[in-house]
Amino acid sequence: MSSILFEIRQGVGLITFNRPEKYNAFNREMALMLQELLDLCAQEKNVRAVCLTGSGRAFSAGQDLGELTGGDAPGFDRILSEHYNPVVSRIRRLEKPVLSAVNGVAAGAGANIALCCDVVVAAASAVFIQAFSKIGLIPDSGGTFTLPRLVGLQKASALMMLGDRVGAAEAERMGMIYRVLPDEGFMDECLKIALQLASLPTRALALTKQALNASQHQDFDAQLRTEDQLQIRAAHTYDYAEGVRAFLEKRAPVFRGE
Numbered sequence: 614m615s616s617i618l619f620e621i622r623q624g625v626g627l628i629t630f631n632r633p634e635k636y637n638a639f640n641r642e643m644a645l646m647l648q649e650l651l652d653l654c655a656q657e658k659n660v661r662a663v664c665l666t667g668s669g670r671a672f673s674a675g676q677d678l679g680e681l682t683g684g685d686a687p688g689f690d691r692i693l694s695e696h697y698n699p700v701v702s703r704i705r706r707l708e709k710p711v712l713s714a715v716n717g718v719a720a721g722a723g724a725n726i727a728l729c730c731d732v733v734v735a736a737a738s739a740v741f742i743q744a745f746s747k748i749g750l751i752p753d754s755g756g757t758f759t760l761p762r763l764v765g766l767q768k769a770s771a772l773m774m775l776g777d778r779v780g781a782a783e784a785e786r787m788g789m790i791y792r793v794l795p796d797e798g799f800m801d802e803c804l805k806i807a808l809q810l811a812s813l814p815t816r817a818l819a820l821t822k823q824a825l826n827a828s829q830h831q832d833f834d835a836q837l838r839t840e841d842q843l844q845i846r847a848a849h850t851y852d853y854a855e856g857v858r859a860f861l862e863k864r865a866p867v868f869r870g871e
C-alpha cells in the first residue's frame with residue numbers, strides 16, 4: 614500500500630497521506646514521495662489547485678518516531694534538509710493554491726505542514742498540537758515562522774512551549790486556520806473549496822501568493838513596489854482579459870489558468 618494516494622479530480626491534485634495505522638506519520642519514503650507529488654502538481658497543466666489531507670483519523674502526527682532510532686535511521690540534519698524543509702518550501706513556492714483539509718489530529722511537523730498551506734480548513738473534531746517540546750525538540754517545518762504570524766507571538770510561544778491541543782473551533786477563533794467545517798461531509802466540502810480554487814485565475818492566485826510571501830520580510834514601500842510589478846504581470850494574463858470581458862458582458866467568467 615502506497616504511503617500517499619494521489620489523484621487528479623477536475624483540476625485538483627488530491628494528495629492523501631496514507632499511513633493511517635501510524636496516524637500518517639512521515640517516514641523517509643513518504644516525505645520524498647510528497648515532494649515528487651508537489652513537483653508533479655507544479656508541472657501538470659491540468660492541476661490548478663492542490664489539496665492535502667489524511668486517511669483515517671489523523672491528518673499527520675509528524676515525524677514517524679519509530680524511524681528515528683536504529684542503524685539506518687536518517688540523522689536529524691538529513692530529516693530536516695531532505696524531508697521537511699523541501700516540503701514546506703515547495704508548498705510556499707508552488708504557483709498554485711494549496712488547501713490543507715485537516716481531517717483529524719495534526720501534530721508536530723504534520724501541524725506545521727498543514728499551517729503553511731494557502732487555505733487551511735479543519736474538521737470540527739480535528740486538533741492541532743505543537744508536539745515538539747513533549748519530546749525535547751523545537752518546532753520545525755517552518756512553524757516558528759508561520760505560527761507567530763498567524764496567531765501572534767504570545768499565543769505561538771505558549772502553544773509551542775506547552776504543547777497544548779488546540780481544537781478546530783479555537784484554531785479558527787485565534788486565526789490559525791481559515792474555517793472549521795462539520796465532521797460529516799467534511800471531505801465533500803473541502804473538495805468544493807478545492808474545485809473553486811481550481812476554477813479561479815490561477816496566475817493571479819500565484820502572484821497573490823508571491824506578494825504575500827514577500828510581505829513576510831519586506832517593508833511597506835518595498836511591498837508597494839512588489840505589488841506594482843506583480844499587478845502588471847497579472848494584467849498580461851488571459852484570465853484578466855476574460856474577467857473584465859465577462860463582467861462587461863454580464864456573464865460568469867471562464868478562467869483558463871493562463
Ligand code: LHQ
Pocket residue numbers: 634635636638674675676677678679681689692693718720721722723742744745748750753
Ligand atoms: C505514531 C506517531 C508518530 C509513529 C502516532 N510516529 N507512530 C522530528 C524529528 C527529527 C527531526 C525533525 O523534525 C521532526 C518533526 C516532528 O514532527 S517531531 C514531532 C513528532 N510527533 C509527535 O511527537 C507526536 C506523537 N504522537 C502523539 O503524541 C499522539 O499519537 C497524538 C497526540 C498525535 C495522537 O494521540 P492519540 O489520539 O491518543 O493516538 P495514539 O497515540 O494512540 O496514536 C495512534 C497510533 O498512531 C498509535 O499506534 P498503535 O499501534 O499504538 O495503535 C501510535 O503509536 C501511532 N502514532 N503518532 N509520530
